[in-house]
Amino acid sequence: MASTVENIPRATIRFAGDSGDGMQLTGAQLTNTSALAGNDVATFPDFPAEIRAPRGTRAGVSGFQVQFASEDIFTPGDQLDTLVVMNPAALITNISDLRSGGLLIVNEDSFVDKEFRLAKLEYNPLDDPDMDQYRVIKIKMTLLTRTAVEELELSTKIADRCKNFFAMGFVYWLYNRNLQPTLDFIQAKFGGKPDIAAANEKALRAGYNYGETTEAAISTFKVDKAKLKPGTYKNIMGNQALAWGCITASKLSDKDLFLGSYPITPASDILHELSKHKKFGVRTFQAEDEIAAVCATIGAAFGGHMAITTSSGPGIALKGEAMGLGMILELPMLIINVQRGGPSTGLPTKTEQSDLLQCMYGRNGESPLPVIAAQSPADCFSTAIDAWRVAVRFMCPVVVLTDGYIANGAEPWKIPDFDSLEKIEVNHPGERSEDAPPFLPYKRDENLSRPWALPGTKGLEHRIGGLEKEHETGDVSYDPENHEFMCKIRQEKIDRIADFIPELEVDGEDSGDLLVLSWGGTYGACTTAVSHCREEGLSVSHAHLRFLNPFPRNLGSLIGNFKKVVIPELNLGQLQKIIRATYGVDAKGIHKLKGRPFTVSELVEQFKELIG
Amino acid sequence: MSTELPVLKPADFGSDQDVRWCPGCGDYSILAQMKKALATQGIPREKIAFISGIGCSSRFPYYMSTYGMHSIHGRAPSFATGLKSVRPDLQVWVITGDGDALSIGGNHLMHAIRRNVNVNIILFNNRIYGLTKGQYSPTSEVGKITKSSPMGSVDNPLTPLSLAVGCGATFIARSIDTHIKHLGSTLLAAAEHQGTSFVEVYQNCNIFNDGAWKYATDRETKQDNIVELEHGKPLIFGAESDKGIRLNGLNPEVVELGSGIAEDDLLFHDAQAPEPTMAYLLSRMRQPEFPEAIGIFRKVDAPVYDDQLNSQVTAAQQAAPDASLNALFNSGNTWEVE
Numbered sequence: 046m047a048s049t050v051e052n053i054p055r056a057t058i059r060f061a062g063d064s065g066d067g068m069q070l071t072g073a074q075l076t077n078t079s080a081l082a083g084n085d086v087a088t089f090p091d092f093p094a095e096i097r098a099p100r101g102t103r104a105g106v107s108g109f110q111v112q113f114a115s116e117d118i119f120t121p122g123d124q125l126d127t128l129v130v131m132n133p134a135a136l137i138t139n140i141s142d143l144r145s146g147g148l149l150i151v152n153e154d155s156f157v158d159k160e161f162r163l164a165k166l167e168y169n170p171l172d173d174p175d176m177d178q179y180r181v182i183k184i185k186m187t188l189l190t191r192t193a194v195e196e197l198e199l200s201t202k203i204a205d206r207c208k209n210f211f212a213m214g215f216v217y218w219l220y221n222r223n224l225q226p227t228l229d230f231i232q233a234k235f236g237g238k239p240d241i242a243a244a245n246e247k248a249l250r251a252g253y254n255y256g257e258t259t260e261a262a263i264s265t266f267k268v269d270k271a272k273l274k275p276g277t278y279k280n281i282m283g284n285q286a287l288a289w290g291c292i293t294a295s296k297l298s299d300k301d302l303f304l305g306s307y308p309i310t311p312a313s314d315i316l317h318e319l320s321k322h323k324k325f326g327v328r329t330f331q332a333e334d335e336i337a338a339v340c341a342t343i344g345a346a347f348g349g350h351m352a353i354t355t356s357s358g359p360g361i362a363l364k365g366e367a368m369g370l371g372m373i374l375e376l377p378m379l380i381i382n383v384q385r386g387g388p389s390t391g392l393p394t395k396t397e398q399s400d401l402l403q404c405m406y407g408r409n410g411e412s413p414l415p416v417i418a419a420q421s422p423a424d425c426f427s428t429a430i431d432a433w434r435v436a437v438r439f440m441c442p443v444v445v446l447t448d449g450y451i452a453n454g455a456e457p458w459k460i461p462d463f464d465s466l467e468k469i470e471v472n473h474p475g476e477r478s479e480d481a482p483p484f485l486p487y488k489r490d491e492n493l494s495r496p497w498a499l500p501g502t503k504g505l506e507h508r509i510g511g512l513e514k515e516h517e518t519g520d521v522s523y524d525p526e527n528h529e530f531m532c533k534i535r536q537e538k539i540d541r542i543a544d545f546i547p548e549l550e551v552d553g554e555d556s557g558d559l560l561v562l563s564w565g566g567t568y569g570a571c572t573t574a575v576s577h578c579r580e581e582g583l584s585v586s587h588a589h590l591r592f593l594n595p596f597p598r599n600l601g602s603l604i605g606n607f608k609k610v611v612i613p614e615l616n617l618g619q620l621q622k623i624i625r626a627t628y629g630v631d632a633k634g635i636h637k638l639k640g641r642p643f644t645v646s647e648l649v650e651q652f653k654e655l656i657g
Numbered sequence: 658m659s660t661e662l663p664v665l666k667p668a669d670f671g672s673d674q675d676v677r678w679c680p681g682c683g684d685y686s687i688l689a690q691m692k693k694a695l696a697t698q699g700i701p702r703e704k705i706a707f708i709s710g711i712g713c714s715s716r717f718p719y720y721m722s723t724y725g726m727h728s729i730h731g732r733a734p735s736f737a738t739g740l741k742s743v744r745p746d747l748q749v750w751v752i753t754g755d756g757d758a759l760s761i762g763g764n765h766l767m768h769a770i771r772r773n774v775n776v777n778i779i780l781f782n783n784r785i786y787g788l789t790k791g792q793y794s795p796t797s798e799v800g801k802i803t804k805s806s807p808m809g810s811v812d813n814p815l816t817p818l819s820l821a822v823g824c825g826a827t828f829i830a831r832s833i834d835t836h837i838k839h840l841g842s843t844l845l846a847a848a849e850h851q852g853t854s855f856v857e858v859y860q861n862c863n864i865f866n867d868g869a870w871k872y873a874t875d876r877e878t879k880q881d882n883i884v885e886l887e888h889g890k891p892l893i894f895g896a897e898s899d900k901g902i903r904l905n906g907l908n909p910e911v912v913e914l915g916s917g918i919a920e921d922d923l924l925f926h927d928a929q930a931p932e933p934t935m936a937y938l939l940s941r942m943r944q945p946e947f948p949e950a951i952g953i954f955r956k957v958d959a960p961v962y963d964d965q966l967n968s969q970v971t972a973a974q975q976a977a978p979d980a981s982l983n984a985l986f987n988s989g990n991t992w993e994v995e
Contacts, residue, residue, distance in 0.1 A: 340732040
C-alpha cells in the first residue's frame with residue numbers, strides 16, 4: 046500500500062545532533078535539493094563555537110534549520126514541522142521549537158543510559174508525557190546504517206559516520222525529494238575515496254527505502270515549486286554572495302580586488318571564497334592580525350586597487366584606529382563586519398546586530414563613515430556593489446554590515462547577467478608636467494571628493510597621513526580654523542551621500558498606526574510579521590534601511606506619518622538610539638539578544654501589543 | 658629622436674615642506690643621504706613611495722618629493738606590504754624608529770621580514786622616545802634614567818638586528834647617521850636587494866639621549882669600537898688596524914694582530930652564507946666587550962612575497978584565459994524558473 050501524499054505550502058525542518066554528526070552537511074543538502082526542486086528556501090545553521098565539544102553533551106549540539114516553500118518566504122521558519130534528533134542532547138535542546146503535532150524523528154540507538162548521562166538527563170526524555178503532543182518516529186539509525194554498509198567492511202567508526210545520510214534519506218522520502226542532487230554531491234565530494242562514497246550512498250538509499258518499506262509515517266509531504274520571478278537561480282550563502290559581489294564590483298570598476306584579512310568567525314568564509322578566485326585578479330593577504338589586515342588594505346587602496354578587509358566585531362575593534370586613518374586619508378575601501386554575538390569574544394558562532402554603534406562611532410575624533418547593511422544572504426551580493434559605488438564616488442571607506450545569520454544562511458539568488466550590471470566609474474588624474482601648477486591632493490569636486498591620484502603617476506607625487514591637513518594642499522596644518530573647516534567638510538561629504546542613495550520605500554501605506562523600521566538581517570522576520578499583521582487588517586507598514594549612515598532623506602518625514610514607530614533589533618536598541626537622537630521621536634524598540642534571529646510570531650505579538 | 662630622462666639631483670627629492678626636526682638631530686643626515694642615494698640610483702620620483710609610522714623619524718615622508726604616507730603607530734610595514742602587493746612596480750621604503758618598529762609595531766616588523774616583502778625598512782635607532790619627550794625605548798639600556806624610569810629602566814633591551822636574523826631577514830645591515838659615506842652606500846645596497854632589506858641606523862637624539870652612540874661616532878674612540886664588515890674580508894678594527902675578531906669555538910673573541918696571530922686566523926665575513934648563524938653572532942657583539950659591527954651582515958637571495966603573490970595571480974589567469982563572471986555565477990547547481 047502506497048502512503049498518501051499531502052500537498053503543503055511550506056515545511057520547516059531541523060536536523061540536530063552532535064557537532065561531529067554532519068548536521069550542517071545534511072541540512073545544506075536538503076536545502077540545495079529543495080532549491081533545485083523550485084522551492085523558495087531559507088536556512089538557519091546554528092552550531093557551537095567549539096569544533097568538537099564533548100560528545101553527547103548539550104554544549105556540543107549542532108543544528109541546521111531549513112524552510113522550503115511554494116511561496117515567497119523570508120525566514121527559515123519559526124516552529125518546526127519536523128525535527129530530526131541524533132541523540133538525547135539534541136532532543137532536549139531543540140524540542141521546544143517543534144510545533145504540537147509535529148514529527149519527531151529520533152535515532153533510537155542513541156537513546157541509552159550512557160547518552161542520557163552525557164546529556165545530564167535522569168530518564169529517557171522520550172518517556173516524558175509531554176511527548177504525546179508529537180508524532181514520534183523512532184528509527185534504529187546506527188544499526189540500520191551499519192547493516193546497509195556491511196558489505197564494504199568498513200570500521201564501525203567509519204560506518205557510523207554515514208548515519209546522517211541515512212537520516213537525510215528518510216527525510217527525502219518523507220518530503221518526496223529527489224536523491225540525484227545528493228548522489229552527485231557524494232560523487233563530487235567523496236569520489237576520491239570510493240569506499241566512503243559508496244557507504245554514504247548506501248546509507249542515503251537505505252534511509253529512503255526504510256521510509257518506503259516501513260511507511261513509518263501516515264503520509265508523506267509534497268511542496269510545489271514557488272512562483273519566483275523568471276530567471277536562472279542558484280542557492281547562495283551570504284558570505285559567498287558577499288565575496289562574489291566584491292569580485293563583481295572590482296570588475297565593474299575595472300579594478301583588481303585586494304583583500305586584507307585575519308581569520309575570524311563568522312567572516313572567514315569570505316577569505317576562503319576570495320582566495321579561490323585569483324583568476325579574476327583577486328589578491329588575498331592573510332595578515333598577522335586584524336590591524337595589519339586593515340593597514341594592508343589601506344596600502345592597497347593607496348596603490349589603486351579595490352581594497353577590502355573582512356572581520357567581525359572583535360576584529361573591527363582592533364581596526365578602529367586604521368579606519369580613522371582611512372577616513373582622513375579619504376581613500377576608498379570596504380570595511381566588512383560580519384556581526385556576531387558580543388561583547389568581547391561573546392558568541393562567535395551566533396548572530397547579533399550589536400556592532401552598529403561601534404561602526405558608526407567607534408573611532409577617536411570626528412570620524413564619520415558611511416554604513417550600509419545587507420538584508421538577506423543573496424542581498425549581500427548587491428550590497429557589496431552598492432558599497433563600492435559609494436566608496437569610489439565619495440572617496441571614503443564604507444562599512445558593510447552583515448551578520449552571522451545571513452552570512453551562513455542560504456536562499457535562492459536570481460543570477461544576474463554581468464554585462465547588464467551598471468558600470469562603476471572611477472577616475473584617476475593623469476600626469477602633469479613640471480610647469481603645471483602644483484597638484485592639490487585635497488582639492489574637492491562637486492561631491493566634496495578629493496582626487497584618487499595613484500603612485501606611479503608623474504607630477505602627482507604627494508604625501509598623505511593621519512595629521513590634520515590643510516584644505517586643498519593636504520599639507521600638515523595645525524591651524525585652528527582649518528581644522529574645524531576640515532572636520533566639517535568631511536562630515537558634510539558623508540552627509541551628502543544622502544543625495545546619492547534612494548529614498549526609503551514603504552511596504553504598506555505611507556501613514557498609519559505603526560511603522561516597523563528595521564535594518565540588516567531582521568528584514569525577513571519583519572517583512573513576514575508585518576504581512577501577517579496586515580492580513581489581519583492592522584494598520585502596520587514596514588520600511589527597511591539599507592543605509593544606516595547617512596539615512597535616506599525622507600526617513601524623518603516618513604516616521605512623522607505614523608502614530609508609532611518601532612525598531613526591532615538584535616541588540617538593546619542601537620538604531621533606536623540614533624533615530625531618537627536624530628529625529629527627536631519616541632521610537633519604541635523590540636530587543637533580542639539570544640544569538641538567534643527574531644521569530645515571526647514574537648514580532649507579530651509585540652506589534653499587536655504596540656497598536657493596542 | 659631620443660628622449661633623455663632628466664637627471665635628478667639630491668635636492669630634487671626634497672619636498673617644499675619645512676623640516677621640523679630639532680636642530681642637530683641625526684635625522685637630517687639620514688635625510689640627506691637618502692636624497693643622495695635616490696639621485697644616484699636613478700629611479701624617477703613617481704616610482705618611489707615612503708611609508709612611515711609615528712615618531713620623529715616617521716615625519717620623513719613629508720620631507721621627500723616622492724609619494725608618501727605617514728600612517729599610524731607601528732603599522733608602516735603593513736601599509737607597505739599592501740601597497741607593494743598590488744604595486745610591485747614601485748620602490749617602497751619604510752621609515753621607522755626603535756619605538757615604532759620594535760615596541761608597538763614589533764609584530765608587523767617580524768611578519769614583513771619573514772614574508773620577505775620587497776621593501777626597504779630603515780630603522781632610526783636613537784634608544785629613546787623622542788616625540789613623546791623622553792621615555793625609555795625597547796633599545797634603551799638597563800638602568801636608563803628617563804622620565805618614565807626615574808630609578809632606571811629594568812627592561813632588557815632588544816638588539817634589532819638579532820630580531821631580524823630570527824625572522825629570517827634576507828638583507829641585514831647597520832650604519833651610523835654621521836658616517837655619511839657608509840650610510841649612503843648602505844641605503845643603496847638596501848634598495849638594490851630583492852626582498853626585505855632591514856637597516857638599523859644609529860641615530861643621535863641630541864635632545865633626549867645625546868651621545869647614546871658617542872663611542873661609535875667620536876673621532877678618538879670610533880675605530881676601536883666599530884668593526885666595518887666587508888664580504889670576504891677578515892674582521893679587523895682599531896685605529897692602527899691592529900685588532901681583529903677570531904672565532905673561538907662558537908664564540909667570538911678580540912685578538913691583537915701580530916705576536917703569532919695573522920689575518921688568516923681571523924673571522925672572514927661571509928654575507929652570503931645560507932645559514933644566518935654568523936649574522937646572529939655578529940649582531941650580538943656589543944660594547945664594551947666587543948666592537949660593534951656595521952655594514953652588510955647578510956644578503957641572500959630568497960623568494961620574494963610580492964613576486965610570489967602576483968605570480969599566483971598570473972598563473973591562475975593564464976590557466977583560465979576565458980574566465981568570466983557569468984560562468985562563475987552559473988557554476989554548480991542552478992535551476993530555471995519560467
